[in-house]
Amino acid sequence: MEFLFNSNFIMKYIYLFLSSLILTSCGSAYIANQVEKEFKGEWVLESVAYPNSSGFFDVELYDLADVNCFENSTWEFIPNNSTGKFILDGNACAKTENRFTWYIDPLTAKDAYPEVLMKITNGKKAKNVSTGTRIKITNLIGNKMTWEQNTMFKGEQITIEMNFTKL
Numbered sequence: 001m002e003f004l005f006n007s008n009f010i011m012k013y014i015y016l017f018l019s020s021l022i023l024t025s026c027g028s029a030y031i032a033n034q035v036e037k038e039f040k041g042e043w044v045l046e047s048v049a050y051p052n053s054s055g056f057f058d059v060e061l062y063d064l065a066d067v068n069c070f071e072n073s074t075w076e077f078i079p080n081n082s083t084g085k086f087i088l089d090g091n092a093c094a095k096t097e098n099r100f101t102w103y104i105d106p107l108t109a110k111d112a113y114p115e116v117l118m119k120i121t122n123g124k125k126a127k128n129v130s131t132g133t134r135i136k137i138t139n140l141i142g143n144k145m146t147w148e149q150n151t152m153f154k155g156e157q158i159t160i161e162m163n164f165t166k167l
Helices: 002-039
Strands: 041-049 074-078 083-088 096-102 115-120 133-142 146-153 155-166
Touching: 002 096
Parallel strands: none
Antiparallel strands: 041 074, 041 155, 074 083, 083 096, 096 115, 115 133, 133 146, 146 155
């Protein structure tokens, strides 16, 4: 009888351990979903800056257009299917609509600065697009959002800061 008590006791601890392990692993996915909900809606990219750098850089973003074309662009995020679109319309650039898929990286969801993984799809299925961009969310409060992403410019890595306002 004592052996039975001990095995039940051990089974309860194993059950508690496995339950806590499952809850912990689901926690980051839950937080990622909560952050994704904050993105929902339309945003305007109001400004692009280069922190810790002096001057302006003529950078092409996402292999689409010069960074100037992105200023004043309108972005829409749809969290229930992790898709979106943005319309480039800045600084005398041709007005173009671009589609993308995105999600919050669950490995960074609990971090102070979670990261968005984004792929420009433009008519392709996301699984057929092999390249994407990792973007750090440095601010997402109310109707303000700031992204930072690193890119290469003339062989050196620079940081681009993008400031959005929710419509």
